Amino acid sequence: MTRLLVARDVKRDYHMGGGGGLVHAVRGVSLDVDDGDYLAVVGPSGCGKSTLLNLIGGIDRPSSGSIEISGERVDTMRDADATRFRLLRVGFVFQRFYLMPALTALENVELPLAEAKVARKERVARARELLAYVGLAARLDHRPTQLSGGEQQRVAIARALANRPRLLLADEPTGELDAHTGAEMISLLxxxxxxxxxxxxxxxxxxxxxxxxxVVHMRDGVVVDDRRQDGS
Amino acid sequence: MLFRLVWASLVRHRARTLLAVLGVAVSAAMLLDMVMLSSGMRASFKNLLLSRGFQIRLSPKGTLPFDTDATIGDAAEISARLRTIPDVITVSPVLGGQVYASAGGRTATAVALGVDPAVEGDYEIVTGRSPSTANEFVASDDFFHATGARLGDSVSVAAGFDPQLRAVTGQRTLTLVGRAHFIYMPAGQNSVALPLPTLQAMRGESAHDRVSLFMVRASSNDRVDKVLADIERTVPRVTAVSIETAMQQVDERLSYFRQLAVILGAVSLGVGFLLVTTLVTVSVNERLGEIIVMRAIGVARERVVLQVLLESSAIMLVGALAGLGLGLVTARYLNSILASFPGLPAAIDFFLFEPRDAWVALGLLAVAGVLAGIYPSWRGASLPIAVTLREEAVA
Amino acid sequence: MTAALFALLFIQAIDSTPPRPAPRSIAVDERLAADAGLELGDRVVVASAPGGAGDTVIVAAITRGRADPSEVARADYRVRMHLDELQRLTGYGDRVDRFAVGTTSASATDSALRAINSAAFGFRAHRSRDIAVETSRTFLVVSRFHRAIGVITIVASAIFLLCIMLLKVDERRRDIAALRLLGISKRSIIRSVMIEATLVAVLGSAMGVALGWLASSIINWHYRGVYRTPLAFAVVTPGIVELAVALSLVLGLGAGLAAGRRLVRQPPLDLLTGRHESRRTARAAA
Known part of the structure; x- marks a missing residue:
């Protein structure tokens, strides 16, 4: 199996304002993720798991250590390259969906395609296809406020998949959903x-x-357990 | 997609956007008015001076035309000398004075111009004709109203009043042969024009062979400098004023309005700029979450900057377009106020609209619109994504 | 009673060799003195025609022009000299342009006017006040123009103020929602918004008055320099201060009230989560 993600001794420190001192959010995490894997990072609040996800996705930079995705160093990328990387190589799903309220479901999915300069006809077709894939073929022209939480998260997943990324990063994707909708989301993922x-x-x-x-368990910024669900 | 997002953020707070556009419109109107004011009176004055094609005025040494009561002596000789200068096409001597006219029992005071009727340098005939004999004259509309005289009437005209004898002096009976529009006279001014020798004779010894100014027409505009030099050499006792020199003098006299225009124009621009900056900054602050998510999913920093700049420019441009219309209306009103300046020729417009003015105002506002978007767009584009996402989640 | 005669004169500075004993004295205005480099005691020739024969006189005084708005944009120099000398120079003979007559009281002015006019020597007596009104027409036009510009400026400022106050209250929506959830009444919230708006308006007005005073000082300094006049071009009067403060209070309170009432009408939870805004955006976009 191909290795997709290689993180080595990744650390992330924050200077807290107001005399809060230095916070060590991630304290030397090394992680390998294979292509096609499905990894869950769990742990108590504040253990650094969201920070790790941001570092992997290139929206934050490690204080030290290295992160490679498909052989590309994410931690040393220039801002413009990191932006392009986020657009084409990874997809983000957030706990609070963060859809553009003024745009319809279809337009929300079109947004990253438009940014990638995909022709209008092609991007509309791709957005329709993705919304159908997440089960929202009948809700193309609805705006976020006209959709339920679960539906909004589906649109967010469709948006994350728009440019066919090899890696999908999701931060608490079921955090705002009820148990039933959460189960649907788990099934979709x-x-x-x-x-x-x-x-x-x-x-x-x-x-x-x-x-x-x-499942990778984190505590106090370090990985304390890493095991496959099939028992390996 | 970009324009869709720009439109969405503009209509999100309609009342706010509308107020911003209104604010910019008023500022733009003021700016346009000030641009018109700064260049309009100059252009209008130039048009007025050139309206009869005379590029040069000669006045007593050290004075401006009709600025003092001083006159030029030996007018006939100077006139003859001027006509000998190459490239001088026409010479129009003018003597100013005050006359008392009585017709049908009504008396009126009028400004009189002694002119060469063949030239018609100071007036345009509206009805009737120019004087062709020594005892004929033309008058302004206001004179007709004031005296009740009609074309063809005989009018008793006097050039002065002797307090010792308690009698008018220099009295003549003249025939009113034309109704004229006096180009350089203020609105509401009773004006008459009669042959120069007639007025000189009426005014007596003090005006014998004297004139207030000469107007000179050169064969072409590019010969004016040469003619000016020739005049200064040939007739050293007079001041020869070209249109450009006259404009400089006018600039000096009206510099207050030009400076006021610059100050108020700058203030208007500043107010519009501040208004748009404030609104767009608040608007960006309100949707930091959306902006940061766009950045997180790979929307380029430049795209965010462009979106915010488009928002500020759109408010500025829509406001500016509305303001241009408003500006033309307010300019007419302001012009009507300044037109009542005592002694100012009625044909002078302080606010003269030229398409260039609209472009200047639009250009300045467009630049201000872009500048107004720089801070908020920089703020939106430079946010650290991870930190802002966490802060938004907490909020 | 004083008599005055006005004429155009030509002045030429000469070296200090006295051409004849005891020359007459003149007073020149400070602009002429500065531009021509004249000082007290200098001798100059005054003539009624350029290059013509004139009189040598001595500069005995340097005067400062009156703050006359009608002369502000004119760069003419003023010279005061003995009447008989000017009459001789200009060939006017025993003539003057006008007499100024001083009287002992207002009633004496009336009777003097009547007496002079009934004598009908061919000239008319006018009250100084009436002449001042006539000669200040230029100034009145400028005043009207300024007032019109002021109205436009007030409209622009009003819109600006309204916008800022709306934004200010809108910014507080989360605090207002929290207060509502804590059980604070709508009336109390509106009152607190109004108090805040009043404070902002009062503080803003005070700063505005200070800024206005500063701006007027700069304007006066600038124009006094440009026109070399002691005239005041901009004055912050109590009336202007009252108008500015009243306007900002009325607009500030009005905007505060309108925005406050709009916010307390929204369900507090919607305000807190920003849902009211999302709905508004969606409606607007639709």
Whole structure:
């Protein structure tokens, strides 16, 4: 199996304002993720799991250590390259969906395609296809306020998959959803992974963690446990 | 997609955007007015001076035309000398004075111009004709109203009043042969024009062979400098004023308005700029979450900058376009106020609209619009993504 | 009673060799003195025509021009000299342009006017006040123009103020929502918004008055320099201060009230989560 992500001794320190001193959010994490894997990062609040996800996705930079995705160093990229990397190589799903309220579901999915300069006809077709994939074929022209939480998160997943990234990063994707909708989301993420997209998900949701192939436990900024769900 | 997002953020707070556009419109109107004021009166004055094609005025040494009561002596000789200068096409001597006119029992005071009727340098005939004999004259509309005289009437005209004898002096009976528009006279001014020798004779010894100014027409505009030099050499006792020199003098006299225009124009621009900066900054602050998510999913920093700049420019441009219309209306009102300046020729417009003015105002506002978006767009584009996402989640 | 005659003169500075004993004295205005480098005691020739024969006189005084708005944009120099000398120089003979007559009281002015006019020597007596009104027409036009510009400026400022106050209250929506959730009444919230708006308006007005005073000082300094006049071009009067403060209070309170009432009408939870805004955005975009 191809190695997709290689993180070595990644550390991230924050200077807290107001005399808060230095906070060591991530204290030397090394992690390998294979192509097609489905990894859940779990741990108590403040253990550094969301910070790790941000570092992997190139929206934050490590204080030291290295992160490689498909052989590309994410930690040393220039800002413009990191932006391009986030647009084309990874997809982000957030706990609070963060859809553009003024745009319809279709337009929200079109947004990263437009940024990637995909022709209008092609991007509309791709956005329709993705919304159908997440089960929202009938809700194309609805705006976020006209959609339920679960539907909004589906649109967010469709948006994350728009440019066919090999890696999907999800931060508490079921955090704002009820149990039933959460279960649907877990099923959808399983389907996305089954179709070949590697997923790294940060979660407190035990059901979601159980659905992953591999679970990494973090505490105080370090990985304390890393095991495959099949018992390996 | 970019324009869709720009439009969405503009209509998100309609009342706010509308107020901003209104504010910019008023500022733009003021700016346009000030641009018009700064260049309009100059252009209008130039048009006025050139309206009869005379590029040069000669006045008593050290004075401006009709600025003092001083006159030029030996007018006939100077006139003859001027006509000998190459490239001088026309010479129009003018003597100013005050006359008392009585017709049908009504008396009026009028400004009189002694002119060469063949030239018609100071007036345009509206009805009737120019004087062709020594005892004919033309008058302004206001004179007709004031005296009740009609074309063809005989009018008793006197050039002065002797306090010792308690009698008018230099009295003549003249025939009113034309109704004229006096180009350089203020609105509401009773004006008459009669042959120069007639007025000189009426005014007596003090005006014998004297004139207030000469107007000189050169064969072409590019010969004016040469003619000026020739005049200064040939007639050293007079001051020869070209249109450009006259404009400089006017600039000096009206510099207050030009400076006021610059100050108020700058203030208007500043107010519009501040208004748009404030609104767009607040608007960006309100949607930091959206902006940061766009950045997180791979939307380029430049795209965010462009979006915010487009928002500020859109407010500025829509406001500016509305302001241009408003500016033309307010300019007319302001012009009507300044037109009542005592002694100012009625044809002078302080606010003269030229398309260039609109472009200047639009250009300045467009630049201000872009500048107004620089701070908020920089703020939106330079946010650290991870930290802002966490802060937004906490909020 | 004083008599005055005005004429155009030509002045030429000469070296200090006295051409004849005891020359007459003149007073020149400070602009002429500065521009021509004249000092007290200098001798100059005054003539009624350029290059013509004139009189040598001595500069006995340097005067400062009155703050006359009608002369502000004119760069003419002023010289005061003995009447008989000017009459001789200009060939006017025993003539003057006008007499100024001083009287002992207002009623004496009336009777003097009547007496002079009934004598009908061919000239008319006018009250100084009436002449001042006539000669200040230029100034009145400028005043009207300034007032019109002021109205436009007030409209622009009003819109600006309204916008800022709306933004200010809008910015407080989360605090207002929290207060509502704590059970604070709508009335109390509106009152607190109004008090804040009043404070902002009062503080803003005070700063505005200070800024206005500073701006007027700069304007006066600038124009006094440009026109070399002691005239005041901009004055912050109590009336202007009252108008500015009243306007900012009315607009500030009005905007505060309107925005406050709009916010307390929204469900507090919607305000807290920003849902009211999302709905508004969606409606607007639709």
């Amino acid at each position: 399983g389907q996305v992974n089954g179709d070949g997209t590697t997923i790294v998900v940060v979660t407190h949701d035990e059901d979601l963690a159980r659905a992953a192939k591999r």
